[in-house]
Amino acid sequence: MTSEFAVEMRDVVKRFITPEGNEMAAVDHVTMKIRNGEFFSMLGSSGCGKTTSLRMIAGFEWPTEGEVYIEGKAMGHTPPFQRKVNTVFQSYALFQHLTIYQNVAFGLEMENAKEDEIKKRVGRALDMVQLTGMDRRKPKQLSGGQQQRVALARALVKTPDVLLLDEPLGALDLKLRKEMQLELKALQQQLGITFIYVTHDQEEALTMSDRIAVMSKGKVQQMGTPVEVYERPANKFVADFIGESNFLEGKIKSLTRKEASVFIPGLNAEVTGMPISEGLAKGEEVVVSIRPEKVRLVEKGALKMNMFRGKVTNTVYIGADTHIYTEVHGVKLKVLEQNRISRLDPKSFYTVGQDVSLLLMPENTLVLKKD
Amino acid sequence: MLKRLRENKSAQGTLLALPTIIWMMGLLIIPLILTAVVSVGKRSPDGNVIYAFSLDNYIRLIGYSTDCANGQASCFDPLYVSILGRSLSLAFNTTVLVILLAYPLAYFIARAQPKQRNSYLFLVLIPLWTNFVIRVYAWMILLRQEGVINIALGAIARFLHIPFQPLDMLYTPGAVLVGMVYEFLPFMILPIYTSLEKIDNSLYEAAADLGANAVKTFTRVTLPLSMPGVVAGTILVFIPVMGTFIVSDILGGRQVILVGNLIQRQFLDARDPTFGSAASLILMVMTLIVTYFYTRKFGFGEEIVVA
Numbered sequence: 001m002t003s004e005f006a007v008e009m010r011d012v013v014k015r016f017i018t019p020e021g022n023e024m025a026a027v028d029h030v031t032m033k034i035r036n037g038e039f040f041s042m043l044g045s046s047g048c049g050k051t052t053s054l055r056m057i058a059g060f061e062w063p064t065e066g067e068v069y070i071e072g073k074a075m076g077h078t079p080p081f082q083r084k085v086n087t088v089f090q091s092y093a094l095f096q097h098l099t100i101y102q103n104v105a106f107g108l109e110m111e112n113a114k115e116d117e118i119k120k121r122v123g124r125a126l127d128m129v130q131l132t133g134m135d136r137r138k139p140k141q142l143s144g145g146q147q148q149r150v151a152l153a154r155a156l157v158k159t160p161d162v163l164l165l166d167e168p169l170g171a172l173d174l175k176l177r178k179e180m181q182l183e184l185k186a187l188q189q190q191l192g193i194t195f196i197y198v199t200h201d202q203e204e205a206l207t208m209s210d211r212i213a214v215m216s217k218g219k220v221q222q223m224g225t226p227v228e229v230y231e232r233p234a235n236k237f238v239a240d241f242i243g244e245s246n247f248l249e250g251k252i253k254s255l256t257r258k259e260a261s262v263f264i265p266g267l268n269a270e271v272t273g274m275p276i277s278e279g280l281a282k283g284e285e286v287v288v289s290i291r292p293e294k295v296r297l298v299e300k301g302a303l304k305m306n307m308f309r310g311k312v313t314n315t316v317y318i319g320a321d322t323h324i325y326t327e328v329h330g331v332k333l334k335v336l337e338q339n340r341i342s343r344l345d346p347k348s349f350y351t352v353g354q355d356v357s358l359l360l361m362p363e364n365t366l367v368l369k370k371d
Numbered sequence: 372m373l374k375r376l377r378e379n380k381s382a383q384g385t386l387l388a389l390p391t392i393i394w395m396m397g398l399l400i401i402p403l404i405l406t407a408v409v410s411v412g413k414r415s416p417d418g419n420v421i422y423a424f425s426l427d428n429y430i431r432l433i434g435y436s437t438d439c440a441n442g443q444a445s446c447f448d449p450l451y452v453s454i455l456g457r458s459l460s461l462a463f464n465t466t467v468l469v470i471l472l473a474y475p476l477a478y479f480i481a482r483a484q485p486k487q488r489n490s491y492l493f494l495v496l497i498p499l500w501t502n503f504v505i506r507v508y509a510w511m512i513l514l515r516q517e518g519v520i521n522i523a524l525g526a527i528a529r530f531l532h533i534p535f536q537p538l539d540m541l542y543t544p545g546a547v548l549v550g551m552v553y554e555f556l557p558f559m560i561l562p563i564y565t566s567l568e569k570i571d572n573s574l575y576e577a578a579a580d581l582g583a584n585a586v587k588t589f590t591r592v593t594l595p596l597s598m599p600g601v602v603a604g605t606i607l608v609f610i611p612v613m614g615t616f617i618v619s620d621i622l623g624g625r626q627v628i629l630v631g632n633l634i635q636r637q638f639l640d641a642r643d644p645t646f647g648s649a650a651s652l653i654l655m656v657m658t659l660i661v662t663y664f665y666t667r668k669f670g671f672g673e674e675i676v677v678a
Binding site: 058059060079080081085086087089090091093094095096097106107110111154155158 | 571573574576577578579580581582583584587591592595596
């Protein structure tokens with residue numbers, strides 16, 4: 001390993017011409033440093049630039065500006081077959097005319113590996129993805145999950161420095177997807193290879209990744225560990241995209257180095273003692289964000305700091321949790337409670353119209369710039 | 372009655388196939404049987420068929436003869452065998468040339484922008500709007516002694532002050548080959564295009580990703596995946612080329628005689644339907660044998676079937 005970073009994107013721009021003839025930046029000045037042995041995810045909705053970024057690392061596209069480095073080496077216009085990275089495609093891209101064995105052996109044959117070595121390595125790769133004994137079948141004879149494993153084995157048999165995965169679990173059903181998520185993570189830790197994983201599924205990214213780059217409109221909105229991007233979203237987009245958030249618009253009333261008090265006109269009250277992100281000024285219009293599961297519902301009791309009276313407008317029972325929709329002076333707040341006790345008894349349920357008090361614990365809220 | 376038919380799926384199928392079955396019976400199976408019967412008959416002096424069972428026509432086709440020039444009891448005349456051989460080799464050469472010409476073009480169309488693909492396919496089909504015979508005659512105008520090609524070459528030669536003798540191109544095997552290739556090219560382009568167009572772009576990317584350069588990608592991925600199209604095109608080209616007589620008639624004159632011409636002449640000029648029928652059947656059997664071995668090796672050009 002010559003470089004600390006397996007893959008580096010330095011100020012990369014990729015422009016396309018749309019069918020209407022307009023120029024569009026699919027990737028807009030993206031800089032990412034992906035460490036060796038890291039499980040790194042690019043997360044975003046379709047059109048955010050995540051797949052284009054991955055394709056530039058693989059060599060299927062070349063940056064319009066900026067440079068991609070693999071193991072510290074500038075890639076320039078190096079074609080895909082000369083890069084020490086391999087890709088698992090969203091559609092698997094298996095060769096239908098070849099058997100599973102031939103599919104996995106393909107990459108080794110291109111390296112002119114010896115036949116007995118190919119045999120050994122293909123066997124090991126198929127064992128690794130639990131497809132032992134399937135080598136004579138054709139891809140069409142396998143289930144979606146099995147085909148996915150073949151695609152994985154075909155890429156991993158080349159022992160790449162970096163494995164690129166483009167929504168590899170997208171076509172699988174939920175249960176299989178969850179199994180594969182854990183399996184992929186275990187495989188990555190066992191092999192110690194850098195994985196760069198593209199997904200639009202936030203839960204998937206949170207489950208597997210060491211670090212996540214949240215992308216939108218060709219730009220990286222935030223890069224950090226799953227805990228960081230969930231607990232300390234950098235802006236309103238990230239807070240909204242990852243998980244759910246209640247947003248309360250307000251104005252900073254007082255500001256210390258660590259904490260802020262924000263006046264929320266909707267509540268006609270002040271929320272105090274909230275941690276702040278950088279670059280905020282007194283008097284600035286801001287958004288206070290709080291996750292539904294972090295709002296505490298108190299049935300009765302005296303009003304304390306950051307506590308507001310409201311009414312339940314709707315409840316939705318979804319098995320593990322109950323979503324409680326409330327209104328405080330016309331401001332809507334969603335609250336999520338885990339069903340830690342059986343809700344069979346109707347009395348344990350919140351009822352529509354019921355008076356409740358909502359507690360916004362300052363350490364669970366965030367003050368974000370309004371965008 | 373109608374109700375019972377509604378429940379009987381296989382009867383429905385038979386009923387739907389009935390018009391075609393009647394058509395094929397009347398216009399293919401029965402004529403074929405008649406041809407077989409006539410082929411073992413004898414020719415009467417006035418050109419009619421005497422129904423009998425004799426293998427004389429087939430023996431004559433093979434080249435065994437009892438009517439020999441220098442008084443031998445029997446001799447071998449390779450005339451008809453050589454006609455069969457010439458037809459076979461011409462069909463083979465035509466097919467190979469057509470594949471070599473059609474493949475790159477089909478590849479180009481398949482990789483073009485989706486909007487442009489249709490216009491290209493349209494261009495491929497335009498020649499088919501003109502009558503087959505007229506298209507062959509057009510080649511005559513190009514190839515003859517005072518034809519377009521010779522005039523053009525002559526002009527160039529005069530410009531360069533080189534002595535020029537018009538080329539003898541018409542009425543040569545080469546002229547027939549060119550005509551055949553031209554006539555049957557679209558029937559190869561279309562099936563190859565169809566199978567190339569089905570190859571997902573990600574397969575090319577996967578091959579490159581796994582270390583294959585352009586040549587390896589072509590030989591290991593593109594070509595095998597487009598083989599069904601090549602096979603289908605080969606069947607569509609080889610079989611008609613084996614039997615056609617118009618191209619060789621017009622562009623080959625009396626110089627290039629193929630089985631098709633032989634059969635045509637037996638019926639129309641020589642007035643020997645028995646020998647013509649025998650030649651027809653031999654042609655059919657030969658074509659079937661070649662097609663059988665070819666499809667056994669490469670399949671029928673269908674989708675890649677799961678083994």
